[in-house]
Amino acid sequence: MKRKLVLEDGTVFTGYAFGSERDGGGEVVFNTGMTGYQEILSDPSYCGQMVTLTYPLIGNYGINLDDFETIQPSIAGLIVKENCELPSNFRSEETLHQFLKKKDIPAIYGIDTRKLTKIIRSRGTMKGMFAPVERPDLEIVQQLNKTTLPINQVSQVSTVKPYVVPGRGHRIVLIDYGMKHGILREFTKRNCHVTVVSYDTTAEEILQLKPDGVMLSNGPGNPKSVPESIQTIQLLLGRVPIFGICLGHQLIALACGADTHKLVFGHRGSNHPVKDMETGRVWMTSQNHGYAVEYSSLKQTELEMSQYALNDGTVEGLKHNHYRVFSVQYHPESAPGPQDSNSLFDRFLQMIQDHKQEEATSWPNVQTFIKS
Numbered sequence: 001m002k003r004k005l006v007l008e009d010g011t012v013f014t015g016y017a018f019g020s021e022r023d024g025g026g027e028v029v030f031n032t033g034m035t036g037y038q039e040i041l042s043d044p045s046y047c048g049q050m051v052t053l054t055y056p057l058i059g060n061y062g063i064n065l066d067d068f069e070t071i072q073p074s075i076a077g078l079i080v081k082e083n084c085e086l087p088s089n090f091r092s093e094e095t096l097h098q099f100l101k102k103k104d105i106p107a108i109y110g111i112d113t114r115k116l117t118k119i120i121r122s123r124g125t126m127k128g129m130f131a132p133v134e135r136p137d138l139e140i141v142q143q144l145n146k147t148t149l150p151i152n153q154v155s156q157v158s159t160v161k162p163y164v165v166p167g168r169g170h171r172i173v174l175i176d177y178g179m180k181h182g183i184l185r186e187f188t189k190r191n192c193h194v195t196v197v198s199y200d201t202t203a204e205e206i207l208q209l210k211p212d213g214v215m216l217s218n219g220p221g222n223p224k225s226v227p228e229s230i231q232t233i234q235l236l237l238g239r240v241p242i243f244g245i246c247l248g249h250q251l252i253a254l255a256c257g258a259d260t261h262k263l264v265f266g267h268r269g270s271n272h273p274v275k276d277m278e279t280g281r282v283w284m285t286s287q288n289h290g291y292a293v294e295y296s297s298l299k300q301t302e303l304e305m306s307q308y309a310l311n312d313g314t315v316e317g318l319k320h321n322h323y324r325v326f327s328v329q330y331h332p333e334s335a336p337g338p339q340d341s342n343s344l345f346d347r348f349l350q351m352i353q354d355h356k357q358e359e360a361t362s363w364p365n366v367q368t369f370i371k372s
């Protein structure tokens with residue numbers, strides 16, 4: 001069945017429908033990773049977005065049981081050049097089409113994804129929607145111009161109830177703004193005791209769990225659309241070591257008084273070079289973000305830029321001058337992508353260890369001990 005993709009600027013691409021028969025719409029973005037379509041389409045940070053994959057052949061290793069970043073994908077649509085209907089991989093359980101149909105995610109194949117990417121790269125990300133070829137283009141463009149992109153997608157993808165993944169190591173409270181499972185995996189691999197809580201859990205409720213460290217996850221949308229989370233972080237600053245990834249990084253920046261802005265077309269892919277300012281080392285990183293921390297706004301805060309993107313100078317890492325707080329704009333859990341920066345999870349656990357040691361030897365504790 002033929003299907004078209006219409007952008008809000010009137011550009012039309014005609015291809016073929018696969019996945020759900022339902023037509024859908026969202027913000028059209030592109031990802032330049034050559035592999036990892038399963039992780040990409042199940043990453044909750046893409047909630048409400050239609051993702052174009054620039055690699056031309058998609059679906060060739062099928063869908064397996066292991067590589068999901070969440071059970072319920074929230075991506076609005078998938079746009080590919082060629083959809084492979086006969087996957088070949090020992091882990092494959094079903095085809096991409098079967099999976100998308102089951103999850104009610106519409107997709108299109110057979111369009112020039114390079115051309116689409118070049119349009120987005122020069123004009124910026126745009127709203128778009130799938131439609132039957134018979135429907136008049138003008139009518140669709142008018143509909144697109146009338147619709148606004150959703151706000152506060154975090155509430156749609158965050159866990160509703162808290163849950164625990166037990167371990168005998170450090171106690172981590174992981175605030176789920178739309179967490180990729182990869183983040184949880186990194187902590188369980190290191191034997192941590194992880195309590196995953198919803199985005200609107202208060203600072204008081206979090207501190208009652210007596211965390212050794214608080215992890216702020218990735219998540220969809222504009223960081224400014226979750227003011228309650230910014231307030232929570234403000235109340236946690238200085239009381240517990242904090243590590244932020246992607247949306248978590250942006251929320252730390254806002255909580256400390258810095259600003260964020262929307263990038264023209266964002267960073268989405270598996271090969272984004274980032275330079276660490278302290279060591280001079282360059283890491284290849286996995287990225288998926290449309291917003292970034294405003295560099296010039298950092299001077300009014302106690303935050304310092306620790307890493308930046310070599311492609312365009314975007315702030316990619318932050319550290320706090322006084323507190324045990326740091327964050328990165330990219331994904332050290334990779335999934336998909338290079339694992340160069342995986343050691344950041346060890347750095348966080350070391351930070352927690354240092355904090356615990358300092359607490360154990362600090363003067364007020366000795367006084368308490370003497371009094372009792």
Ligand SMILES: NC(=O)CC[C@H](N)C(=O)O
Binds near residue numbers: 218219220288
């Ligand atoms: N992966 C993320 O956490 C993305 C953060 C934010 N939604 C952005 O697009 O910039």
